[in-house]
Amino acid sequence: MAENFSFKLTATDGRARRGLVSMPRGEIRTPAFMPVGTGGTVKAMYMDQVRGVGADIILGNTYHLMLRPGAERVARLGGLHDFARWPYPILTDSGGFQVMSLSKLRKLTEQGVTFRSHIDGAPYEMSPERSIEIQGLLDSDIQMQLDECTALPAKPNEIERAMELSLRWAERCKTAFGDQPGKAMFGIVQGGDSAALRVRSAQALKAMDLKGYAVGGLAVGEPQSVMLEMLDITCPELPADKPRYLMGVGTPDDILKSVARGIDMFDCVMPTRAGRHGLAYTRRGKVNLRNARHADDPRPLDEESDCPAARDYSRAYLHHLVRSQEGLGAMLLTWNNLSYYQKLMQDIRAAIEAQAFEARAAEITE
Numbered sequence: 001m002a003e004n005f006s007f008k009l010t011a012t013d014g015r016a017r018r019g020l021v022s023m024p025r026g027e028i029r030t031p032a033f034m035p036v037g038t039g040g041t042v043k044a045m046y047m048d049q050v051r052g053v054g055a056d057i058i059l060g061n062t063y064h065l066m067l068r069p070g071a072e073r074v075a076r077l078g079g080l081h082d083f084a085r086w087p088y089p090i091l092t093d094s095g096g097f098q099v100m101s102l103s104k105l106r107k108l109t110e111q112g113v114t115f116r117s118h119i120d121g122a123p124y125e126m127s128p129e130r131s132i133e134i135q136g137l138l139d140s141d142i143q144m145q146l147d148e149c150t151a152l153p154a155k156p157n158e159i160e161r162a163m164e165l166s167l168r169w170a171e172r173c174k175t176a177f178g179d180q181p182g183k184a185m186f187g188i189v190q191g192g193d194s195a196a197l198r199v200r201s202a203q204a205l206k207a208m209d210l211k212g213y214a215v216g217g218l219a220v221g222e223p224q225s226v227m228l229e230m231l232d233i234t235c236p237e238l239p240a241d242k243p244r245y246l247m248g249v250g251t252p253d254d255i256l257k258s259v260a261r262g263i264d265m266f267d268c269v270m271p272t273r274a275g276r277h278g279l280a281y282t283r284r285g286k287v288n289l290r291n292a293r294h295a296d297d298p299r300p301l302d303e304e305s306d307c308p309a310a311r312d313y314s315r316a317y318l319h320h321l322v323r324s325q326e327g328l329g330a331m332l333l334t335w336n337n338l339s340y341y342q343k344l345m346q347d348i349r350a351a352i353e354a355q356a357f358e359a360r361a362a363e364i365t366e
């Protein structure tokens with residue numbers, strides 16, 4: 001494996017990119033989908049199943065892990081990879097977004113955020129420096145800057161204030177992260193639904209010469225058209241030779257349309273959360289296994305899938321498990337859904353390669 005962090009583009013199709021991130025703990029084929037492992041576990045999955053469906057990297061959350069079991073405890077136990085038995089790359093979110101969406105009594109200043117835990121009300125503070133320190137204690141491979149994500153809709157001056165604060169915090173995170181060759185710290189573009197603010201944020205982060213760039217502040221309730229418009233504005237401002245990560249996205253349709261606009265990495269709770277709520281993603285659309293119409297259906301979700309959860313169990317059985325609130329229901333549907341998402345990414349990667357090959361072949365025959 002690589003000793004350092006590197007990214008190379010291997011094919012393009014218009015603005016869509018096929019690439020490879022190489023890190024000491026492994027390679028990440030892009031476009032990539034990162035299963036969400038918030039508290040150091042991809043809920044209802046064994047880590048070897050997560051690997052088995054084709055995931056190259058998973059996501060963890062600073063906010064959740066600092067509250068429970070505690071970052072220093074995870075460090076004492078050897079870091080998140082040993083703790084959770086996932087030896088491959090892990091990307092950790094920085095905590096700001098989760099503080100604002102989960103914690104209580106939070107107060108945000110230039111210094112950072114102070115808040116009370118949503119678990120036991122204990123007081124905490126999170127500065128850019130502390131967030132990077134926690135991600136280091138977790139031994140995270142890709143660490144996100146601390147940022148302030150503005151919920152949309154928001155007033156332009158509010159979006160601007162949060163975007164500018166996030167830029168100052170990006171500088172502080174870059175300083176705190178220092179030079180760790182085998183790891184990366186990504187900046188996060190903010191700017192809400194304002195084209196001008198998105199351009200300013202992206203250009204300022206580009207000038208910081210970071211190893212990767214996330215597009216944040218989206219998938220916060222805005223229409224898909226606004227999200228895609230912001231990608232049309234933001235991606236061209238980001239360096240072509242660095243990975244681009246769209247945070248919190250999304251549905252299969254969101255992912256397809258965002259890859260077409262130049263995004264390389266995704267994370268979303270949808271496939272895992274839907275699995276726990278009885279919802280299955282299939283090539284023919286979503287299937288709600290709670291629905292009584294499945295009670296006598298002997299067919300599997302997808303007889304052509306190579307995932308046992310999709311191929312070896314009848315819809316009738318899955319319906320029974322879901323209705324009975326049996327743990328195996330969440331396990332099988334999560335397995336199916338993550339397999340579906342990874343197959344989607346595999347098909348996207350192949351399509352970009354094929355199209356690039358076609359374009360190259362056309363050049364050669366001309």
Ligand SMILES: Nc1ccc2nc(N)nc(O)c2c1
Pocket residue numbers: 093094095096097144145147148149150188215216217218219220247248249
């Ligand atoms: N939609 C999202 C999801 C996660 C995020 N995490 C951070 N740090 N910042 C954002 O803007 C996010 C947006």
